[in-house]
Amino acid sequence: MNLTAKVLVGMGLGMFVGLTFNLADMNTAGGFINEYLVDGLFHIVGTLFINSLKMLVVPLVLFSLICGVCGIGDIKLLGRIGTKSFALYMLTTAVAIATAIAIAASLGIGKGMEIPTDAVFSAKEAPPLSQVLIDIIPTNPIQAMASGEMLSIIFFAMLVGISILLVGKKAKGLVETVELMNEVMMKMVGIIMSLAPYAVFCLLAKAMANLGMDLLFALGWYVSVVIGALLFHLLITLQGTLMIFSGLSPIKFLKKMRNAQVFAFSTSSSNATIPVTLRTVTDRLGVNNSVASFTVPFGATINMDGTAIMQGVATVFIANVYGVDLGISGYLTVILMSVLASVGTAGVPGVGLIMLSMVFSQVGLPMEGIGLILGVDRILDMMRTSVNVTGDAVVSVIVSKSEGKFNEDIFNDPDAGLIDESETQIDVNDEKELAEAVTSTANS
Numbered sequence: 001m002n003l004t005a006k007v008l009v010g011m012g013l014g015m016f017v018g019l020t021f022n023l024a025d026m027n028t029a030g031g032f033i034n035e036y037l038v039d040g041l042f043h044i045v046g047t048l049f050i051n052s053l054k055m056l057v058v059p060l061v062l063f064s065l066i067c068g069v070c071g072i073g074d075i076k077l078l079g080r081i082g083t084k085s086f087a088l089y090m091l092t093t094a095v096a097i098a099t100a101i102a103i104a105a106s107l108g109i110g111k112g113m114e115i116p117t118d119a120v121f122s123a124k125e126a127p128p129l130s131q132v133l134i135d136i137i138p139t140n141p142i143q144a145m146a147s148g149e150m151l152s153i154i155f156f157a158m159l160v161g162i163s164i165l166l167v168g169k170k171a172k173g174l175v176e177t178v179e180l181m182n183e184v185m186m187k188m189v190g191i192i193m194s195l196a197p198y199a200v201f202c203l204l205a206k207a208m209a210n211l212g213m214d215l216l217f218a219l220g221w222y223v224s225v226v227i228g229a230l231l232f233h234l235l236i237t238l239q240g241t242l243m244i245f246s247g248l249s250p251i252k253f254l255k256k257m258r259n260a261q262v263f264a265f266s267t268s269s270s271n272a273t274i275p276v277t278l279r280t281v282t283d284r285l286g287v288n289n290s291v292a293s294f295t296v297p298f299g300a301t302i303n304m305d306g307t308a309i310m311q312g313v314a315t316v317f318i319a320n321v322y323g324v325d326l327g328i329s330g331y332l333t334v335i336l337m338s339v340l341a342s343v344g345t346a347g348v349p350g351v352g353l354i355m356l357s358m359v360f361s362q363v364g365l366p367m368e369g370i371g372l373i374l375g376v377d378r379i380l381d382m383m384r385t386s387v388n389v390t391g392d393a394v395v396s397v398i399v400s401k402s403e404g405k406f407n408e409d410i411f412n413d414p415d416a417g418l419i420d421e422s423e424t425q426i427d428v429n430d431e432k433e434l435a436e437a438v439t440s441t442a443n444s
Helices: 003-023 032-072 075-107 129-135 141-147 150-193 196-211 214-218 220-246 250-267 274-284 289-302 305-321 327-344 351-363 368-402 408-412 428-443
Strands: none
Touching: 003 032, 003 196, 003 250, 032 075, 032 150, 032 196, 032 250, 032 274, 032 289, 075 150, 075 220, 075 289, 075 305, 075 327, 075 368, 129 150, 141 150, 150 274, 150 289, 196 250, 196 368, 220 250, 220 305, 220 368, 250 274, 250 368, 250 408, 274 289, 274 368, 289 368, 305 327, 305 351, 305 368, 327 351, 351 368
16 A cells, blocks of 8 residues: 555544544543553654654755745745735635635524533633734744744745845855755655554544544534535635636545645644645645745645634634624624734644634633533644645645646646655665765765
């Protein structure tokens, strides 16, 4: 089997094992399965895998974006790519939440329901938009990289790339070094992805063992509407946007996106999935690295399609549960707030619930209502992250094709970019040549 098939098998087995532990009441606190498997082996392997992906994010974005800017070679073109990407991300986010509100309001979810909950939600304070804009320029780029502040890293990497272009021919050696570092980072992505089937199994087994089905049944109508709205956006809105602006086949696109979607589902983090998304977009879909190196990390930071859908459905649901009539103006406020919040809370941990608390505060809904849906937010977070990552790829393809930096032959080749197991094995001859080169350099 290829890697995609192995990952899907790991996903299915993980969900099956986790649900079996939960439904058979085998995951009791302090028991052998809970202590040594769910919170032991599964937790350790899953966390190590997510940490491995996060480890690659900053150096990969830094080197890839510097290479991308140098590869573009035209600052005006870079500005066009940034403008198009931002406009498309904001447009898809606005359409996502408007669609979610329309679906949820037409179905009347939450009316007449009384769902008791002991969950308490205290809203974290989101930074004002002005502060987010100020923080884009880091006072200390090293600190920004250590903290994983993606907008600051993007700005710094672009500034380095532009400065290299201004230096000209004298920077050729530096450019070659950065390109080699970028290639090394992509090899590291391949190594870590080869371990994905086992990690995905552990992540989903742990999640399903802890979540179970009880909460899903209690909030079944809410969960069903959120999933339905996510699927509508994924299959209709995003694929329709892809067809309209690029003329490419959505079926081929979705087949090639499966790996990245499964990774996003397993990790619940667009940032952690950046290495996989970047490789998928460039090697599988045919987007030139000069475009993908900007659109992918930028989208992982501000593209909130899936989160916006959750906000739209949750707002209607909580408003109906508490008997609050928001009206047309209230729903328009929700749409506007969600679009602005997607930029204003970029890179903030727990961004989905922070954005939701901002929306609730603006339209006068009780914060306690968020406690009703906290229990199922984890499983829905996995799904909406997959939608976010798909949106990043759609925008990358559209922008790349519009700028003539798209390889349609790669897109149409079903085997393009598939990870070969030989990529993670060391060639004996190459190893010997490298050792001789290092020895020769040291002796000289």
